[in-house]
Amino acid sequence: MSFNLKDYNEKVKNYIGVNVWWDIQTASIPVGLMKETLSSVGLNPDLIDRSSNKVAFKRAGKALTRIRHENATHATMSRPIADKPNTVVIGIVSETVEKNDETLDYQVQTTARLDKETGKISVEGKHGDAMLTKYRHFKRVVTGDDIRGLLKFIIEQSCGGCALRRHGGIYFVPKIKVGLVAKLEELVSKLDCGSLTIFRVSDASTERQVAWQSVEDEIIKKIDRITFAVGNIEKREPAIKRQSDRLDKVQNMLEYYVELCDTETVAQSITAKLQAAEKLISDKIAEIQKNTKE
Numbered sequence: 001m002s003f004n005l006k007d008y009n010e011k012v013k014n015y016i017g018v019n020v021w022w023d024i025q026t027a028s029i030p031v032g033l034m035k036e037t038l039s040s041v042g043l044n045p046d047l048i049d050r051s052s053n054k055v056a057f058k059r060a061g062k063a064l065t066r067i068r069h070e071n072a073t074h075a076t077m078s079r080p081i082a083d084k085p086n087t088v089v090i091g092i093v094s095e096t097v098e099k100n101d102e103t104l105d106y107q108v109q110t111t112a113r114l115d116k117e118t119g120k121i122s123v124e125g126k127h128g129d130a131m132l133t134k135y136r137h138f139k140r141v142v143t144g145d146d147i148r149g150l151l152k153f154i155i156e157q158s159c160g161g162c163a164l165r166r167h168g169g170i171y172f173v174p175k176i177k178v179g180l181v182a183k184l185e186e187l188v189s190k191l192d193c194g195s196l197t198i199f200r201v202s203d204a205s206t207e208r209q210v211a212w213q214s215v216e217d218e219i220i221k222k223i224d225r226i227t228f229a230v231g232n233i234e235k236r237e238p239a240i241k242r243q244s245d246r247l248d249k250v251q252n253m254l255e256y257y258v259e260l261c262d263t264e265t266v267a268q269s270i271t272a273k274l275q276a277a278e279k280l281i282s283d284k285i286a287e288i289q290k291n292t293k294e
Contacts, residue, residue: 005199012200016208016260017174019164019201020181022151024194027144034142034191041186048150051138053119054088059143060134061090061112064127073097081111088114092127147193151184160253162211162218172201172211174260212261215254216270222250223273230280237288244281250274 035045051059061078074096081089092110097103110125119139123131155161159180161171173181181198188196201207226243233239251274257263 009198009200012202014203015175015200016203016211017172017201018178018181019170019199020155020161020173020196021170022188022194022196024144024148027142027147027193029142029191030140031142037187037190041183041190043183043187048142048146053114053116056135056138057088057114057121058090059138060131061092063134064092064130073099086116088116144193154184162214164214172214208261212257212263215257215261219250219254219270220273223277227277227280230284233284235288237285240281240284240288247277247281
C-alpha cells in the first residue's frame with residue numbers, strides 16, 4: 001500500500017509545524033518570468049534579480065565542462081586562474097588520458113577574463129563564441145541553484161526554519177509560518193522546476209523533542225556566526241549594531257521555540273553562549289566609541 005502524503009497531512013489536525021524539503025531540477029528561467037511568478041504567489045519579486053557579472057561568468061565557464069567518464073580519454077573543465085578586485089580569469093582546460101602510455105596531459109584551450117565593474121569579457125582561444133553566448137545567457141536567467149538558494153533563504157530567514165540535518169536538506173518550520181511555506185510550494189509548482197514537500201509534524205512529545213534538538217543546534221550555529229563576525233569588526237559601530245539586531249532575533253527565536261516545543265529547560269550551553277555574545281557586543285561597542293573619541 002503506497003503512502004499518500006496529502007491524505008496523511010489532512011488527518012493530522014493537531015500539529016506544531018511542518019518538515020519541509022525540496023528537489024529542484026536544472027532550470028533556466030528568464031528573470032522577468034521569475035519575478036512575475038513570485039508576484040503571482042504573493043511573494044516579493046525583488047527577492048531575486050539578475051546574476052552578478054561574476055556569477056554569470058563562472059556559470060558560463062562551468063557550462064562548457066565535459067566530465068570524463070571512467071572509460072573515456074578526454075575531458076573539458078573550467079579552472080579558476082585569478083580572482084582580483086576588478087578582474088576574474090578562468091581557463092577552459094582539456095584533459096587527455098593516454099592509457100597505453102599511462103600519462104595525463106593538460107592543455108589550456110581558452111582563457112577568459114571578466115571586468116567586474118563593466119561586465120565586459122574578453123576571450124582567447126577555442127571556446128570564444130561559446131563563452132560569450134553562455135555568459136549572455138546566464139545574465140538573463142535564473143538557475144536551479146538560484147531557486148534552491150531562494151528557498152533556503154526564505155525558510156531560514158522568514159520562516160524561522162531549523163535544519164533537521166547538520167548540512168540542511170530538511171527543515172522544521174513552526175505552524176505559524178505554514179502559510180508562507182505553502183506559497184513556496186505553489187512557486188515551485190508554477191515554475192515546474194521540481195518539487196517541494198510539506199510533512200505535518202504532530203503535536204506529540206517525541207516530535208516536540210526532535211524539533212527542539214534541531215532548534216538547539218541551529219541557535220548555537222547562529223550565535224557562533226555572530227560571535228565570529230563581531231570579533232572581526234574593528235571600527236564600524238553600525239556593523240556591530242547589525243550583529244546585535246541578529247542576536248536579538250536569535251533570542252526571540254529561542255523564546256518562541258521554548259513555548260512551541262513545551263520544553264522546561266534551555267541547555268546551559270545556549271544560555272552561556274547568548275550571555276557571552278551579548279557581553280562581546282557590548283564591550284566591542286564601548287571599545288569603538290572610546291577609540292572614536294580619542
